[in-house]
Amino acid sequence: MKKLLLLLTLAPFAVYSAVDLVKVDKSKRRLYLIENERITHEFRIALGKQPKGHKSEQGDQRTPEGRYYLQFILEDSEFYRSIHISYPSLDDRLGAMIFNRDPGGNIKIHGLRNGENRPAQFVQSFDWTNGCIALSNQDMDTFLSLVKEGTPIDIEW
Template sequence: MKVIIHIAVFILSSLIATAQANTTYHRVDLVKVDKSARVMYLMAGEDVVKQYHIALGASPKGHKVKEGDSKTPEGEYILDYKKEDSQFYRAMHISYPNAKDKARARMLGVDPGGFIMVHGQRNGDRRDAKRRQRFNWTDGCIALTNEQMDEFMALVETGTRIHIEW
C-alpha cells in the first residue's frame, strides 16, 4: 500500500511541476497606448500580454497642453497610484503633468491640467459599456470597460511605465 501511495505522490508532483513549467508568468513592464488606433497594449518585454480597445478624450489628436482641452497626453509617464474611490469604476493615475509639460504650460500661460487616469466606466452609468467604448467620451483620460479595468488592475502594478503616442 505504501508503494502505491509513493507512486501516486510522485506522479502527482510530476504533473504539478510540468504544469508550473508550462505556465508563463508575465510581469507587465510597459503599457503602450496607440491613440490613433485607440488601442492599449500591456507588454512584458517584447510580448503583448493583453490588448484593449480604449476610449479617449473628445479631441484626442495631439498632446495635452492645458486643462479642458479634452486631449490625452503623449509621451512617457508612470502609472503612479491606484484609486478605488473614484467617480469612475476603479482607476490608475498617470503621472501627467511631468516637468516638461509644466514648463510648456508656464511658457504658454495656461494650466496644464492633471488628474489623468486609466479608468473604467462612470459609476452609475447604465449604458452598454462596449457600445460606449466606440466613442471618445472622456475629458482626456483612457477608458476601459469595467471588466477590462479589473483585469488591468490585476496585471499592472504601480510604478509601471506608460508610453502614449499618436
C-alpha cells in the same frame, strides 16, 4: 532540498505579473500590455473628446502623449476603479508655463462612469472622457490585476 522540490512543484501554478510597459496607440484606440517586448494583452479604449495631439492645458479634452508612469490606484471615485498617470511631467509644466497655461492633471486610466447603464461596448465606441483613458469595467479589472504601480506607460498618436 525539500524547499527546492516544493518550489518546483508549485511553480506551474504561480501567477507572475511581468508587464514591463503599457503602450497606448491613440490613433487605433488600443492599449497594449507588453512583457519582454511582446504584447500579452490588448484592450479597446476611449479617449478625450479631442484625442489628436498632446494635452497642453486644462480643459482641452486631450489625452497626453509621451512617457509617463502608473502611480496609484483609486477604488473610490466617480468612475469604476482607476489608476493615476504621472501627467504632467516637468516638461509639460514648463511648456504650459511658457504660454501662461495650466497644464491640467488628474489623468487616469479608468473604467466606466459609476451609474452608467448603457452597454460597455456602446460607450467604448466613442471618445467621451475629458482626457483620460477609459476601459470597460471588466477590462479595468484585468488591467489592474496585471500591472503594478511604477510601470511606464507610453502614449502616442
